[in-house]
Amino acid sequence: MKKILFLMIAFLLIAGTMTVSAQTIVAPPSTTLRTPGVPHTHLFIYIPEGGPQPSIPNGETPASIACVYGLVPPTSGCPKNGSVLPSGGTKAIAVVEFGLYANAQSDFNIYNAQWGLPPATITQVCYPAPPCPNNAGSGWDVETALDVQMAHAMAPGAAIYIAGFTNDPLGDGAEQGIASLLKTTYGAGEVSNSWTYNGGESWCGSGNCELSFDSDFTEPGIVYFAAAGDAGAQVNYPCVSPNVVCAGGTHINRSGGNFTGTEACWSGSGGGLSVVEPRPGYQNINNVKTKVGNFRGIPDMSADADPATGVAVYNSTSCGGWCVVGGTSVASPLLAGYVNAAGHFRASTNAELTQTYIFDSSSALGYWYNPNPYPPYPPFFDITGGRATAGWDQCTGIGSPRNVGYF
Numbered sequence: 001m002k003k004i005l006f007l008m009i010a011f012l013l014i015a016g017t018m019t020v021s022a023q024t025i026v027a028p029p030s031t032t033l034r035t036p037g038v039p040h041t042h043l044f045i046y047i048p049e050g051g052p053q054p055s056i057p058n059g060e061t062p063a064s065i066a067c068v069y070g071l072v073p074p075t076s077g078c079p080k081n082g083s084v085l086p087s088g089g090t091k092a093i094a095v096v097e098f099g100l101y102a103n104a105q106s107d108f109n110i111y112n113a114q115w116g117l118p119p120a121t122i123t124q125v126c127y128p129a130p131p132c133p134n135n136a137g138s139g140w141d142v143e144t145a146l147d148v149q150m151a152h153a154m155a156p157g158a159a160i161y162i163a164g165f166t167n168d169p170l171g172d173g174a175e176q177g178i179a180s181l182l183k184t185t186y187g188a189g190e191v192s193n194s195w196t197y198n199g200g201e202s203w204c205g206s207g208n209c210e211l212s213f214d215s216d217f218t219e220p221g222i223v224y225f226a227a228a229g230d231a232g233a234q235v236n237y238p239c240v241s242p243n244v245v246c247a248g249g250t251h252i253n254r255s256g257g258n259f260t261g262t263e264a265c266w267s268g269s270g271g272g273l274s275v276v277e278p279r280p281g282y283q284n285i286n287n288v289k290t291k292v293g294n295f296r297g298i299p300d301m302s303a304d305a306d307p308a309t310g311v312a313v314y315n316s317t318s319c320g321g322w323c324v325v326g327g328t329s330v331a332s333p334l335l336a337g338y339v340n341a342a343g344h345f346r347a348s349t350n351a352e353l354t355q356t357y358i359f360d361s362s363s364a365l366g367y368w369y370n371p372n373p374y375p376p377y378p379p380f381f382d383i384t385g386g387r388a389t390a391g392w393d394q395c396t397g398i399g400s401p402r403n404v405g406y407f
Contacts (some may be wrong), residue, residue, distance in 0.1 A: 025307045028139025028318065030098070031230070031327070037203050039098065039169055039195040041143045042227040042270075043327035045319070046307040057312035059324035060252065060304060062086065062115045062153035065311065065334065068252060068259055069303065070402045071154060071341060077258030085116060088341035088404075089155025091186040094178045095147035095333060096163045096193050099135030100124065103316050104144060104162060111149045111314040117156050122148055124162040125181065127174035132164040136317040145315040146325050147194055147333045154337025159186070169195070170216050179219035188221035188345035192336040193244070194329035196229050196236035201276050203237055208276045210237050217243035221345065223352045225336040227328035228299045229270025233387065233394060236270055239298055242280035243349050245339075245356075246298040247331035248396045249305025250383060263381065265388035265395040266306040269328060272394050273297050282353040288392045300353055301380065302396040303331040303338075335401070342407035355407075356398065379406035 024047040031041045046059070060068075063085055067078035071086045105122050112119055126132035135141050148160050163169075163178035170176075175191070182189040197203035204210050217224045217238065226239040228248045239246040249269035253260040277296035283289060291297065304311065307326030314322055339352065346352040356379075380399035387395035401407070 025326070028142060030139030030143065038198050040198060041139055041195055041327075041329055042230045043139070043143055043146060043194070043325050043329040044230070044307040044310075045142065046310045046324040046326055057114065057322045057324075059310045059312035061312055062117060064259070065153065065304065069334075069338060069400065069404075071338065071404050079257065083116065086154055086156060086341055088343060089157030089337070090343060091340065091345065092159040092161060092182045092189040093151040093155060093333075093336055093340050094161035094163050094182055094189065094191045095144065095151060096165065096169050096174050096178065096191065096195070097135070097144045097147065098133075098140045098165060098195075099138070100126065100132040100164050101135055101141050101144040101162065103136070103141070104148060107145050107314050107316050108148055108152070111145075112152070114314070115153070117153060120152060120156070120160055122160050122162060124164060125178060126164045126166070127172040127177050128166065132166055139318065141317045142313065142315045142319060142323065142325065143194055143329055146311070146313045146329060147192060149313055150311065150330060150333040151192060151337040151340075154334055155340040158189070158337070158340050163191075169193070170213055175216050176219070179222045179224075183219050183221050190336040190340050191222055191224050192333045193224065193226040193238060194332045196227065196239060196270075200235055201237060201240065201274065210241075210276055213238070214241045214243050214277075217241055217349065220347060223336075223339060223346055223349045225332045227270070227332045230268045230305075230327045231270065232268055233272050234270050235272040235274055235298060239270065240274045240277055240296055242277055242296055245335065245349055245353060246300045246397070247328055247335050248299030248302035249328045249331050250302050250396060250400055251306035252304050252309040254309070263304075263383050263396075263400055265383055265386040265393075267386060269299070269302065269305060269387075269395050271299050271387070271397075280350070280353070282350065282357045285357050288357060291392055297392070297394065299395075299397040300356065301335060301398055302383065302400050303334045305331045338401055338404065339407050342404050344407055379403050
């Protein structure tokens with residue numbers, strides 16, 4: 001416990017914090033860094049009233065998250081101590097991270113054993129060439145733990161890869177290299193990016209420079225995901241690329257510990273309208289086209305991200321054990337794992353999003369509307385309130401998934 005408290009105090013001194021009553025949300029250094037053009041994480045560590053509880057995971061679990069999003073048969077209240085786990089997943093999921101997480105496998109093993117998930121071997125690859133710098137204590141270690149654990153929790157049958165970059169994920173070839181590797185080895189898969197470049201759409205310079213990077217997300221058979229960001233209504237790259245599924249953030253509504261069947265827009269979720277990327281064809285659907293105008297709107301869909309309803313993660317280097325983690329860094333690997341678990345591998349991200357957006361019919365809400373929080377589920381649950389409005393919106397996209405059979 002002393003070690004955990006020391007680490008948390010260190011976080012408070014070197015990173016941004018937010019306190020709600022006696023509860024603290026801590027941003028690690030890799031989240032608070034804001035050098036223009038430099039990639040940073042989108043996560044927060046949630047410290048509940050009473051302080052850290054390293055031996056008692058108190059966040060959402062693989063069983064509870066799978067229940068919330070319809071990956072498993074529903075259990076009343078989707079309890080955090082539930083035992084019904086996802087069993088799907090095939091081919092592979094890769095997560096793109098800064099550096100080398102030396103404790104990735106050992107922490108992964110502890111996470112899986114805690115929740116009864118099947119063991120798996122993580123493959124780490126370094127770009128442009130090894131060795132990658134050790135990321136322990138930077139916050140990227142928590143990010144990496146979060147990403148591999150969430151992807152595996154949703155799709156335990158999928159192989160898990162970590163694509164480490166040395167300086168820049170695109171400049172070092174990590175994004176392109178890992179996508180090519182998955183395509184060659186498995187024929188298809190998902191790549192999750194829980195990071196964005198600082199600087200909004202001016203991250204790479206002036207004008208429309210980002211358009212030249214969109215081709216980095218076009219490996220056939222690979223569906224790319226990315227975090228929308230955690231600074232509220234804001235557009236970030238690569239999430240805004242039309243070749244990426246942009247993951248917004250939600251708050252899971254519970255009452256007396258039980259899931260109510262609904263979610264809310266998390267106020268920190270990124271989202272908005274591009275001033276660079278033209279509106280992609282999949283957003284030509286009537287009810288989306290009128291909201292985005294001539295440019296790409298994000299996010300596309302959403303999942304849990306509020307630190308107050310965050311997920312339990314095991315990280316030995318920065319957390320010293322169990323953390324509860326939030327941010328749209330949670331949503332991206334969750335959705336990548338969810339889509340993988342469905343087993344319907346699309347030819348591209350564009351094909352995946354075309355299938356997603358088709359559920360906006362010419363009616364006011366199309367197939368998104370779900371007046372009942374329990375089955376039969378439609379493909380998505382439409383989230384309203386706050387920045388979220390009926391239909392597609394700039395906080396949660398078309399909503400959060402509810403029926404894995406659709407994907």
